[in-house]
Amino acid sequence: MSRPLRVAIGGVHIESSTFSPHLSTAADFEVTRGDALLARYDWLAPARPWAADVEWIPLVHARALPGGAVEPAAYEAWAAELTARLAAAGPVDGMLLDCHGAMSVVGRDDAEGDLVTAVRSVLGPQPYVSAAMDLHGNVSRVLFDACDLLTCYRTAPHVDVWETRERAARNLVEALRRGRRPRKALVHVPILLPGEMTSTRQEPARSLYAGIPAVEARDGVIDAAIWIGYAWADQARCQGAVVVTGTDAAAAADAARELGERFWAARDEFAFVAPTGSMDECLDAALAAVADPARRPFFISDSGDNPGAGGADDVTFALDRLLARPEIRDGSRRAVFASLVDPQAVAQVADQAPGSPVRVTVGGRIDGRDPGPLLLDGVLESAADDPDGGRCVSVRVGGLSVFVTSRRMQYRLLESYTRLGVAVEAVDVVVVKIGYLEPELFDAAGDWLLALTPGGVDQDLPRLPYRKVTRPMFPLDRGFTAELAVVTG
Numbered sequence: 001m002s003r004p005l006r007v008a009i010g011g012v013h014i015e016s017s018t019f020s021p022h023l024s025t026a027a028d029f030e031v032t033r034g035d036a037l038l039a040r041y042d043w044l045a046p047a048r049p050w051a052a053d054v055e056w057i058p059l060v061h062a063r064a065l066p067g068g069a070v071e072p073a074a075y076e077a078w079a080a081e082l083t084a085r086l087a088a089a090g091p092v093d094g095m096l097l098d099c100h101g102a103m104s105v106v107g108r109d110d111a112e113g114d115l116v117t118a119v120r121s122v123l124g125p126q127p128y129v130s131a132a133m134d135l136h137g138n139v140s141r142v143l144f145d146a147c148d149l150l151t152c153y154r155t156a157p158h159v160d161v162w163e164t165r166e167r168a169a170r171n172l173v174e175a176l177r178r179g180r181r182p183r184k185a186l187v188h189v190p191i192l193l194p195g196e197m198t199s200t201r202q203e204p205a206r207s208l209y210a211g212i213p214a215v216e217a218r219d220g221v222i223d224a225a226i227w228i229g230y231a232w233a234d235q236a237r238c239q240g241a242v243v244v245t246g247t248d249a250a251a252a253a254d255a256a257r258e259l260g261e262r263f264w265a266a267r268d269e270f271a272f273v274a275p276t277g278s279m280d281e282c283l284d285a286a287l288a289a290v291a292d293p294a295r296r297p298f299f300i301s302d303s304g305d306n307p308g309a310g311g312a313d314d315v316t317f318a319l320d321r322l323l324a325r326p327e328i329r330d331g332s333r334r335a336v337f338a339s340l341v342d343p344q345a346v347a348q349v350a351d352q353a354p355g356s357p358v359r360v361t362v363g364g365r366i367d368g369r370d371p372g373p374l375l376l377d378g379v380l381e382s383a384a385d386d387p388d389g390g391r392c393v394s395v396r397v398g399g400l401s402v403f404v405t406s407r408r409m410q411y412r413l414l415e416s417y418t419r420l421g422v423a424v425e426a427v428d429v430v431v432v433k434i435g436y437l438e439p440e441l442f443d444a445a446g447d448w449l450l451a452l453t454p455g456g457v458d459q460d461l462p463r464l465p466y467r468k469v470t471r472p473m474f475p476l477d478r479g480f481t482a483e484l485a486v487v488t489g
């Protein structure tokens with residue numbers, strides 16, 4: 001090759017619910033450009049052999065915690081900057097689109113499709129585009145048609161995020177070096193399930209995803225990927241998908257059909273990652289169980305308002321049920337509620353001395369569903385700065401520590417608890433706004449239940465007011481036969 005390949009990198013990464021009243025704004029995004037953008041990718045410094053002799057061109061990358069739909073002005077600004085920088089970069093051979101795939105933008109039903117269309121309007125048809133996505137993203141026909149390579153994570157919880165992005169970049173570079181545009185095949189699978197029923201820690205997702213490497217190893221196949229899709233957006237694109245790319249069109253199509261059929265055949269086996277119940281049922285079980293030290297700390301996922309999936313992070317339903325328990329109020333049981341976002345409440349109490357009595361109203365300002373803002377009458381237990389949550393406090397009411405943050409965050413790391421002075425192993429019950437437990441919590445838990453609480457990411461999908469999702473769709477509809485069509489390109 002007479003000159004190095006030129007590959008642009010950029011994208012917008014957010015998972016956002018159309019059922020959450022939270023609005024994601026520009027302030028929610030961490031934006032990287034230039035060297036800071038390239039520093040995200042550890043295959044570049046030092047460059048792996050496959051990445052050497054490539055000129056990597058950073059455009060702009062915007063990333064936010066999952067939330068409600070993105071305000072149009074924020075999305076449009078990222079899209080305009082991305083395309084302007086791409087145009088300014090001059091001719092490129094390819095582009096790595098680093099995105100989630102489940103971005104909802106107010107007024108748009110296929111934001112990634114719109115973004116890649118804008119990218120193509122600058123790039124033209126010749127350069128190759130490779131998309132690196134979350135398996136909870138969606139693959140619309142527009143996105144599929146505009147990309148040459150598409151792949152996604154193979155684990156949930158996601159422990160292969162960076163190897164996925166590297167695979168997407170490496171496959172792009174290798175395809176450019178071969179000089180032949182990859183062939184691709186897409187199969188949509190009419191299944192829409194929450195991540196909490198499709199963790200690769202358990203069957204049937206474990207075997208479904210474990211089958212990918214053998215498919216990918218076949219002659220003529222470059223990459224195979226399975227998307228679970230995103231259940232908390234009311235959009236026609238939200239459903240399961242399989243994409244196989246290859247050097248051989250028939251091999252890609254056969255593999256995509258086969259993986260799609262395996263996914264569809266497994267539909268009745270998907271079940272929640274933990275036993276489920278109402279919040280009160282989960283508390284009854286937890287308070288009975290913690291008499292056995294081996295079952296402490298007992299975790300309960302307040303799953304309907306999980307900020308890690310797009311919940312507002314301030315629904316007070318689960319907190320209200322905790323406060324109703326006499327053994328927690330009188331301190332005979334020790335519990336933690338993690339957490340609520342409420343910068344006003346934090347500002348009101350954070351500067352007081354630890355141990356000071358406080359009366360402060362918390363939560364329910366973004367998602368005000370019942371019971372709305374709650375009054376905490378207790379003492380300030382601690383205050384700390386958290387890299388995710390900003391200024392945070394713990395307000396102690398009887399045996400309960402209530403964590404309140406200045407920014408939306410998820411208590412998925414143990415160090416976030418200890419920062420506020422709480423060691424989870426010393427607690428009976430931990431109620432956390434999360435779905436499936438992230439690895440550190442999973443390892444720390446003596447036991448665990450998933451509470452089907454109300455919120456913007458309600459796990460009980462039939463309760464959600466879908467209007468635009470393609471029907472029939474399992475499990476909203478049952479007893480139908482799926483026609484698994486293979487789209488090729």
Ligand SMILES: [Zn+2]
Nearest residue numbers: 134135136158
């Ligand atoms: Zn995900």
